[in-house]
Amino acid sequence: MYTIKKIFNNNSVLALDSEKREIVILGCGIAFKKKVNDKVSEDNVEKTFILKQKDASEKFKLLLEDISAEYISLCYDIIEYAKNILDKELNDYIYVTLTDHINYVIEACKQGISKPNILIWEIKKFYPKEFAVGLKAIEFIEDELGYKLHEDEAGNIALHLINAQVNEKSDTVEDVYNITKKINDILNIVKYTYNLELDEKTLNYERFITHLRFFFKRLERKEITESEDNFLLEQVKNKYTDAYECMLKIEKYLGQELSNEEQLYLMLHIQRVTTREK
Template sequence: MIIEKIFNSNAIVARDSDDRELVVMGRGIGFKKSAGEMIDETLIEKTFILKQNDASEKFKLLLEDIPTEYVSICYDIIEYAKNMLNTKLNDYIYVTLTDHIYNAIKMFDEGLENPNPLIWEIKKFYPKEFQIGLKALEFIEDELNKKLPDDEAGNIALHLINAQINSSFNKVENVAEQTKKIHDILNIVMYTYGITLDEKSISYERFITHLRFFFQRLNKKEQLKEVDDYLFKKVKTKYKKAYDCMLKIEKYLETELSNEEKLYLTLHIQRVTQT
């Protein structure tokens, strides 16, 4: 493995025998070294292989400004998240989360608060990601001796959610907006029916999952597979209250939904209100 660039004593860019570019970290790995020299591979502690070129370039820029201990902590958080969620995360998470945590700690050191107005919704709709966020706060406290507030667990969770469903850079604000809309849609359903939804029911869980993917489709302008027109008319007539509720949601979203989206939203509303 050959050194291409040295950021500091603990972080370098290298190229391996397969001609892949890697960011490599380890205590003293770049100390008294120069580009073109071989790496002492026994010093390697963490290796970043970012397949997206744009993410790789931004990550390298980040390393020039952010202390390596922050990068190392975020690496551990991301690896932990991958294992717990059992899913792939977009490469940009290494950029966005590292940058976020670095700035969050700077604000913490300056005595500034960064409250998360969606903390309740995140706990409710994304419990796995929020628990990982809480674990991340433990990592930070163990390594840096800084106890960040639980609101930061919510912010970290948003980055993890974003890394699962978005392929573009810096879209955490979209996830926050979607989370608020899900909350508002649930309120529309409860207000229409005058009920409290059973958050432990399978129907509720399926409805939340449907809404999460529903917003992804809207953002990507994707369409569900076309449904039989007869089925749509039958559901519209049979579940009139659920259909009327769906129309309120369509009005709230200020967008014209396809018959397919209308059908599935109506069916989910019907199920979640009958459990």
Template sequence: MIIKKIFNNNAVLAKDASKHESVVVGCGIGFKKKVGDEIDENLVEKTFILKQKEISEKFKLLLEDVPVEYVSLSYDIIEYAKNILKVKLNDYIYITLTDHISNALKLFEEGLNCSNVLIWEIKKFYPKEFAVGLKALDFIESETDKRLPENEAGNIALHLINAQVNSSSDKVENMRDMTTKIMDILNIVKYTYNIELDDKSLSYERFITHLRFFFKRLNKEEKRESEHDDFLLKQGKAKYKKAYNCMLKIEKYLEKELNDEEKLYLTLHIQRVTKR
């Protein structure tokens, strides 16, 4: 392979004999080199072959702004995630996750801690991805000596969730069906309470996100046993009677029996989204 472009001392754009491009990372791989030089194969630590041209171009731009150690760190997290989750991830995650880690570390250094409003859903409904997110914090700490807060485990998990290669359940027609059902559920809530929902509110955003996650699980026919006995649900029913009855209407509309945990979460979301 020969060097086509040098990003920095540790990252170069390479071209092989077939003129295929790849980004090659390694300590000192671009040091005192120039375009057209042969790459020292012994220095190669990681190779990025991004097949889609748009992703490849954005990745090259990212390398000009982000420290190469963050690129390498992101690569290790992604490879770990693939092994643990046993799923295919879209190549775009090499850009989104690297960019996120870079920004997260920058904010951390400035003493800023951004909350993750979805961490509740992520922990409950994507425990494997969240566990990978927690492990990613270990990777980051090992590389940078900075321990990011748990919220960042949720953010990393969200990147992994979004990057999972679409299955048949995520085809356009099913996405349309999901959108229709979400609108129907919102209408059930609106007509039950005879109010207009505030679509700019945080509670509305969380409710929509919860419903999207919920339908993805239904489409994948994921069966999750409730982690609680019915005690909490009974409490929710007693405290938020109208929200509970609204949830029952939604369950009837879905024509699917929900477990106690789902019933509880839907009830709580309905209570929050309708609270003035």
């Protein structure tokens, strides 16, 4: 049995479980004709939310006061589906950010407003699993609510899922968006420098993308370290002159000089991702 602590609407309440933990519970009509301190049977509960992060929990409770329980339930299903498909732990804030986002999108859809995602193709390329979940999410939305959203929205949902895989609260969807754009810009620098198309199906391409993702996170956190041994760097510069010139263009694009260690690994990845194409 659950004890009601606060009623949001007929279908959602804040309750205490048997261990006196705060828990949000959803169920059709579970709060109908109920009041604070009344009991709710577990048989009537359809979904439960236990958010360990206090800040996320408080914001989620505020959302429940303004957003339909139907939307909350739908987002719960999307997030659970994402966890299973991605096989990754998601930050509690996903329940707040994704629910708020989908509520906004649906309200905008009712008014005939849509916002294009200018990085849709990059998201498809760099985050295919998250994008696939986003496509499934807009299927859920159409099936449950009857609103047909453009695939651009699958990209936006994917960005929220990408962000939720990062533990730091400071990482926002905008951060992921900006990093994705920078990765695409660097890929274009490599393509134009070597005058070739990169094979996106190769392992070297995947490794390069992964390297760039972590590279930008290191830049952001100022975790760049300087190697004391420059011998290998000089050897690579002399052997792979095209990769060196390409690396210099990337430095110019970034507007900062990279450490010797970052220069070395960037050149090696550029050499690998372009050599396979020749």
